[in-house]
Amino acid sequence: MMSFDAVAQQPKALFLLQGLAAFAAVVALVLLALHRGPVRRRAAALILLAPALLLLAIGLLLPALRTLALSFTDSGGDAWVGLDNYVWTVTDPGALIVLRNTLTWVVLVPLTSTAVGLAYAAAVARSRFRTFALALVLTPMAISLVGAGVVWKFVYAYRPAEAGQIGLLNRLVVAFGGEPRQWLVESPWNVLLLVVVTVWTQTGFAAVLLAAAIRAVPTELTEAARLDGASPGQILRRITVPSIRPTLLVVLLAQAIGTLKAFDVVRTMTGGQFDTDVIAHAMYDQAFRYGETGRGAALAVLLFLLVTPFVAHQVRARRRTG
Incomplete structure (x- = not known):
């Protein structure tokens, strides 16, 4: 008979498996696209770099733009104070x-x-x-x-x-x-x-x-x-x-x-x-x-x-x- 802790851990394990399956599916689709028909080198590079570029945009570019915008505001980040x-x-x-x-x-x-x-x-x-x-x-x-x-x-x-x-x-x-x-x-x-x-x-x-x-x-x-x-x-x-x-x-x-x-x-x-x-x-x-x-x-x-x-x-x- 399964313990309470084992039952409680099942949703997390299922979520992890679903995430791994989704990742494998994306990788498979990318590889399939690269091997079907003539694909230009730049297009292939863009497909492979797209996930990394997306993460960079979310984790680096957007915070940088937000910081730049805050530098023109007051101490609370609300009122515009220019330079x-x-x-x-x-x-x-x-x-x-x-x-x-x-x-x-x-x-x-x-x-x-x-x-x-x-x-x-x-x-x-x-x-x-x-x-x-x-x-x-x-x-x-x-x-x-x-x-x-x-x-x-x-x-x-x-x-x-x-x-x-x-x-x-x-x-x-x-x-x-x-x-x-x-x-x-x-x-x-x-x-x-x-x-x-x-x-x-x-x-x-x-x-x-x-x-x-x-x-x-x-x-x-x-x-x-x-x-x-x-x-x-x-x-x-x-x-x-x-x-x-x-x-x-x-x-x-x-x-x-x-x-x-x-x-x-x-x-x-x-x-x-x-x-x-x-x-x-x-x-x-x-x-x-x-x-x-x-x-x-x-x-x-x-x-x-x-x-x-x-x-x-x-x-x-x-x-x-x-």
């Missing part, structure tokens, strides 16, 4: 700090993480311990950005001078005779310290890609340069870097796109306080914390406009190399 929200993003002192911090992140994080990753990759690319060395530098990427923020928040932790320091940075300062400081409160140093956290998590990504690119550089070039008396630094600047320029560009663009969307580290470590806010976090605060839907939407549109040139350049670069 007031966009004027606010470039005139309000707090918003200007957000833009300044975002620019600082976009400049420092990609350049620093790529430079450090390049130096590390050049040092270990042809080493016998290459796999271990790359796995070591890649380890921080296994930690979520929230987890990294928590770890580094302890590194920057502050206690009064008479109390024992639990933060690694302040312990070093006290050990050398200095006074402990509230690192995450003092501007603009706190922004730079948050950048350090992101660089720590992203350097492994750059190092792994660049190490693979360096190994693809013909050894004949480097050996010839070494026989001509070139130093390791000269070989890196004049042979290695020009040879891996496409990979360097991809790494820089990917880092820049990710940096523009920075949220987790700021949210975890400072909550955007003490002049550390960036666009992605300010967008969240304005829309969901302060109830300023129009301003949050305007920041979202601004973020989209800032990311678009990087994405477009990356797509063009891939088309050229492809």
